[in-house]
Amino acid sequence: MIDPSLLREQPESVRHSQQVRGDSVDVVDEALAADASRRAAIGEFERLRAAQNAHASLVGKASKEERPALIAQAKQASEQVKAAQAAVGEAESALDAVMSRIGNLVHPSVPAGGEQDFALLSTHGTERTFDFAARDHVELAEGLKALDLQRGVKVSGSRFYFLSGIGMRLELAIMLMGLDEVLADGFTPLVTPTLVRPEVMQGTGFLGEHAAEVYHLPADDLFLTGTSEVALAGFHADEIVDVEQPLRYAGWSTCYRREAGSAGRDTRGILRVHQFNKLEMFSYVKPDQAEAEHDRLRALQERMLQACELDYRVIDVAAGDLGSSASRKFDIEAWVPSQGTYRELTSTSNCTTFQARRLGTRYRTETGRTAPVATLNGTAATTRWLVAILETHQQPDGSVRVPERLRPYLGGLEVLEPVA
RNA sequence: GGAGACGUCGCAUAGUUCGGCCUAGUGCACCACCCUGCUAAGGUGGAGUCCCCUUAUAGGGGACCGAGGGUUCAAAUCCCUCCGUCUCCGCCA
Numbered sequence: 406m407i408d409p410s411l412l413r414e415q416p417e418s419v420r421h422s423q424q425v426r427g428d429s430v431d432v433v434d435e436a437l438a439a440d441a442s443r444r445a446a447i448g449e450f451e452r453l454r455a456a457q458n459a460h461a462s463l464v465g466k467a468s469k470e471e472r473p474a475l476i477a478q479a480k481q482a483s484e485q486v487k488a489a490q491a492a493v494g495e496a497e498s499a500l501d502a503v504m505s506r507i508g509n510l511v512h513p514s515v516p517a518g519g520e521q522d523f524a525l526l527s528t529h530g531t532e533r534t535f536d537f538a539a540r541d542h543v544e545l546a547e548g549l550k551a552l553d554l555q556r557g558v559k560v561s562g563s564r565f566y567f568l569s570g571i572g573m574r575l576e577l578a579i580m581l582m583g584l585d586e587v588l589a590d591g592f593t594p595l596v597t598p599t600l601v602r603p604e605v606m607q608g609t610g611f612l613g614e615h616a617a618e619v620y621h622l623p624a625d626d627l628f629l630t631g632t633s634e635v636a637l638a639g640f641h642a643d644e645i646v647d648v649e650q651p652l653r654y655a656g657w658s659t660c661y662r663r664e665a666g667s668a669g670r671d672t673r674g675i676l677r678v679h680q681f682n683k684l685e686m687f688s689y690v691k692p693d694q695a696e697a698e699h700d701r702l703r704a705l706q707e708r709m710l711q712a713c714e715l716d717y718r719v720i721d722v723a724a725g726d727l728g729s730s731a732s733r734k735f736d737i738e739a740w741v742p743s744q745g746t747y748r749e750l751t752s753t754s755n756c757t758t759f760q761a762r763r764l765g766t767r768y769r770t771e772t773g774r775t776a777p778v779a780t781l782n783g784t785a786a787t788t789r790w791l792v793a794i795l796e797t798h799q800q801p802d803g804s805v806r807v808p809e810r811l812r813p814y815l816g817g818l819e820v821l822e823p824v825a
Numbered sequence: 826g827g828a829g830a831c832g833u834c835g836c837a838u839a840g841u842u843c844g845g846c847c848u849a850g851u852g853c854a855c856c857a858c859c860c861u862g863c864u865a866a867g868g869u870g871g872a873g874u875c876c877c878c879u880u881a882u883a884g885g886g887g888a889c890c891g892a893g894g895g896u897u898c899a900a901a902u903c904c905c906u907c908c909g910u911c912u913c914c915g916c917c918a
Contacts, residue, residue: 447877451887458887461845461899479898602908645874765875772882775874 406504406763412436422510425517425724429506436503443496450489457482505613509759511724512733522723523736529707530716532740537801541743542792543674546572548803550824551795552675563672564664564679568788571821576682576788578814583684583709583786584655590705592655592686597636599658600627605639608764610730617665633658634782637687643765648778651698652689655785658682674792676748681788688781689766692758695779699755702783703735706751709786712810715793716740718747730756739793750790753783 412419416433423430460479516524546552551572557565568576584594606612606628611619620629630636633656646652660683671677686705690698703719710717722734731754738747758777761767767775798806805821812818 444877447887451877454888455886457898476898481898483898774882 407507407510407759408762409440409504411510412440412507418510419507422724423507425511425515426508426727427519427725428508432503432506436500436507439496439500439503443493443500446489446493446496450486450493453482453486453489457486508727508729509732509757511727512755515721515727515733516723517725518723519725520723522725524721524723526719526721526735528716528718529711530740532745533716533742533797535742535799535801539742539796540799540803541674542676542741542795545795545799545803545805546674546791548823549795549805549821551575551791551821554674561679564677566675566678568791570824571815572791574815575794575811575821576791578811579713579786579788579790579794580657580682580684581814582712582811584657586705586709586712587653587655587684587686587785590653590701592653594655594657595633595637595640597630597633597656597658599630599633599636599661600625601630601635601639602627605635605642606630608642609635609638609760610728610763611635613729615728618663620661620663629661630658631662632660632683632782633685634687637685637782638760638764638766638780640687641689641764641766645767645769645775646689646778648689648691648768651691651694654687656685656687658685660787676789676792678788683787684785686753686781686783686785689761689778690781691768692776692779695755695757695781698779698781699733699735699753702753702781703737705785706737706753706783710737710739710750712808713790713794714808714810715750715790715797717750722752728754730754730760732757732759739790740797741793742796748789748793750787750793751784754781756780756782 407419412433416437420430420433423433457479460475460482516522540548543552543554547554549572550570551568553567553569557567560567588594600622603612603626606619611628611631615631618631621627622629636658637654637656640654641652659680661680662678664677664679667677675681686702688698688702707717707719717737717739720736720738722736727734734752734754736749736753737751739750740746741748757779760780761777766778766780768778770776794808794811795805798808800806800820803823807815807819807821
């Protein structure tokens, strides 16, 4: 949720933000009107309630003879208060509904436009090509007996898979390397719940634009999370936290996504699947430190990709491709030789105070007041990296060279050899 | 899954019997000041969160006793639903 006072005082900047996102601009005026109605309703209710309160104390102190008359008067006041209270409730839910359609204020540096309109921030490495018939990750992984797609489908349906043998170990190696990296950077590691309550899913914004991608368990009214960001954001919900030093968490969890609406896309292999593992970074900081923290998360992600010896580029995602909570998002995309293109391996978002405001995560300012913290999140390691690692480091015989930094996590293994 | 007990302003508790002197008391911890010659005690005062109004960051008002409904002129208190905690029993890949 954006800052209501920002909406009142600088509606122009909110309109501009909506515009570069390609979202409704009119919703800003609707929100202003709804906000005014809400405050008017509250004023009316509180005026009536104050009168009722004053009268109620008279009733309590009145003698038996006086009481019936006073109660008769109070009855009228009660009716009015009830009506006014109902009006407040309606006005508030109307405002909520409108506010939920306004995305976070887009950072001024973010390019306008959609998916194709990102700004390229940097590239690293060469867009690797091979002088032999290169294999894609499925062919490589199956040769290594690292992946069993057929049985994944047999057991659970399309977009499910088994990681087996070295595949399973390689995923764990990536995750553990990520864990060591975040630990060195002061993050507190957490294994997070992957089923959360509706309020948490709602509060983190995933029941908005992502609603169709979320698994829901109706018998228990719980949602399976598509990232531990959900649990990590909920971690400090309704708390006043101390962020003199940033609070940094790294959540390790399996992630579940329905991938509704992506039928037919990335159907081969494990690029787009319903279930995968991820180590996710999540920081709570003072709002004025958010940008520096965003750079920090991105830097850590680059170190990780460099450790995996991948070719990649860093992009500043365009406004229209931002999630509603994000003010700015950097994606790091690795070169995938079989596709001749870059694919997203990490993403880091600066949600400024947008997410924290709805979740009620606040800190104590210098003046002693409370104010929403800023939250940021970013990928530290995830299953998808297997795709780029296998393809980038493949050799003519179908073996795969292990990047040096990963070797300690694989018992010193230098090359993954095909299994007959 | 069954039975029972319980959720009060940071922590601990009083208040719930018989609805209205609850504007929610007390202790601890906390903050400021005073006193005090000292790893302490004592005194005074303050202090929660959210929101509205006016506005000088001073004040006025409203809401909040796990959450949400209901009864009532009036709910921490009575009723219902939900959430959570604890105890016992059952079950448990």
